Amino acid sequence: MIPLTSRITPAVAAALLACAAPAIGRADSLRLDGAVVHTVAGPSLTNASVLVRDGRIVAVGPDAQQPADQVVSLAGLHLFPGLIAPVTVLGLVEIDGLRQARDTTEVGDYTPDIHAWIAVNPDSELIPVARANGFAHAQAVPAGGTIAGHSSVLRLGGWTIEDVAVRRASGLHVYWPSFSLDVSPRPPGSRGDGWKSPEDQAKERDKKLREIDEIVDQAIAYDRMRAAAGLAQAPPLTLDAASGRPTGIIETNGFRLVPAWEGMLQVLRREEPVFLHADDARQIESAVQWAVRRGFKAVLAGGRDAARVAALLATNKVPVVYEHVFTQPPRDVDPYDVQFAAPALLHKAGVEVSFSEGTDRFGASSIRNVPYAAAQAMAFGLPRIEAWRGLTLYPARALGLGDRLGSIEPGKEATLVAVSGDILDIRANVRRLWIAGREESLESRHTRLYEKFKARPVPGR
Numbered sequence: 001m002i003p004l005t006s007r008i009t010p011a012v013a014a015a016l017l018a019c020a021a022p023a024i025g026r027a028d029s030l031r032l033d034g035a036v037v038h039t040v041a042g043p044s045l046t047n048a049s050v051l052v053r054d055g056r057i058v059a060v061g062p063d064a065q066q067p068a069d070q071v072v073s074l075a076g077l078h079l080f081p082g083l084i085a086p087v088t089v090l091g092l093v094e095i096d097g098l099r100q101a102r103d104t105t106e107v108g109d110y111t112p113d114i115h116a117w118i119a120v121n122p123d124s125e126l127i128p129v130a131r132a133n134g135f136a137h138a139q140a141v142p143a144g145g146t147i148a149g150h151s152s153v154l155r156l157g158g159w160t161i162e163d164v165a166v167r168r169a170s171g172l173h174v175y176w177p178s179f180s181l182d183v184s185p186r187p188p189g190s191r192g193d194g195w196k197s198p199e200d201q202a203k204e205r206d207k208k209l210r211e212i213d214e215i216v217d218q219a220i221a222y223d224r225m226r227a228a229a230g231l232a233q234a235p236p237l238t239l240d241a242a243s244g245r246p247t248g249i250i251e252t253n254g255f256r257l258v259p260a261w262e263g264m265l266q267v268l269r270r271e272e273p274v275f276l277h278a279d280d281a282r283q284i285e286s287a288v289q290w291a292v293r294r295g296f297k298a299v300l301a302g303g304r305d306a307a308r309v310a311a312l313l314a315t316n317k318v319p320v321v322y323e324h325v326f327t328q329p330p331r332d333v334d335p336y337d338v339q340f341a342a343p344a345l346l347h348k349a350g351v352e353v354s355f356s357e358g359t360d361r362f363g364a365s366s367i368r369n370v371p372y373a374a375a376q377a378m379a380f381g382l383p384r385i386e387a388w389r390g391l392t393l394y395p396a397r398a399l400g401l402g403d404r405l406g407s408i409e410p411g412k413e414a415t416l417v418a419v420s421g422d423i424l425d426i427r428a429n430v431r432r433l434w435i436a437g438r439e440e441s442l443e444s445r446h447t448r449l450y451e452k453f454k455a456r457p458v459p460g461r
Helices: 012-018 126-131 198-231 281-295 306-316 338-349 367-379 385-391 393-398 444-452
Strands: 029-038 046-051 058-059 070-073 079-080 083-088 135-140 145-157 163-174 272-277 298-302 321-322 352-355 415-418 430-435 439-440
Touching: 012 439, 029 415, 058 385, 079 281, 083 367, 083 393, 126 135, 126 367, 126 444, 135 163, 163 198, 198 281, 272 281, 281 298, 281 306, 306 321, 306 338, 321 338, 352 367, 367 385, 385 393
Parallel strands: 029 070, 029 079, 083 135, 163 272, 272 298, 298 321, 321 352
Antiparallel strands: 029 046, 046 058, 079 415, 135 145, 145 163, 415 430, 430 439
């Protein structure tokens, strides 16, 4: 028999040592010294320290002056919570103009069993680009149809989709039917070209609204039948990452679990919010009133006309993920700054406003520009602290992660970004970034191309 030790080659031994070694970029304890610490939840602290142990913040300010395995000087830098990008298609879209590189849309109008994390590409080149400007988490959102499925919160650092998806179900996405009517007359001599009268358009919209209610009613009936079969306390079916199919018990006591209805349970139980995608004021009113009537937790996504119905949103505590800071005024009677000033008006009414580039074209590649949307809103009346919170604390709360992310406080995850100035200032540069106490690389395709062409030979030099 050959001794075990003789079969361990130097290469194997090196591999075993690498596995046993601690993860690169993360120490058991870490102390960040000398930065201007913007806690976001409270006051900013000058020349302060943050102490991190096992990926969690344990102390901020004078209490953080304790021994640590690693001490990092951040003198001259500003320390913020890692930024969060809600309502995006990051990880689902690589090249918008190439159909094979887009995986955002499922077939069918009602697919509540869809979960976005299964389709995420953790090797997307757009993830490091977003990370390089301070984003540590993003919400990947499904599209298509009326009830499109569940979004997932992604950690912008990791090897596999299991690593990346930190919250696999962060909200059910409902694209509310439009209330706009096309009143243009039928073109002369046209036949079967898809033209519909305003009356037919209104009937089609009302049909969709009834279908949404019917889906919820059927899901409630299914939940009652599920409870009668002895599964009242059983969690909803989970999905296998490789196949996308449900795992666990499929049938019991003569009752068969149905994935589509299982996808509604967390919303019915108020464990997960409904993200209502709506822009027109009438559309927003209809969607919010429906959610209130159903007793659902709701988040408004898009919200172009949200400032027009700010009182309704504030009364019902509906936060807004605002996507339209740089959208042109929708009406010819609107002032030029109607979209710039909307976040400030919502804040004055008592609405929590987060910022997003949305799920439209270039929504994934433009995430790096979201801080400048918040900066523009600040220039038109939004307090600076609210602009910071719209990039950190408010999206964390909207995604159900307010107890873990979004501010620099003891007990929260040590997801932090060190910047050369205010994160809202386009002249400031992100210098370092940690996710759960682990430092992440700020290299991206952009920086690699910069270094490549900076070294390009120049004739005559």
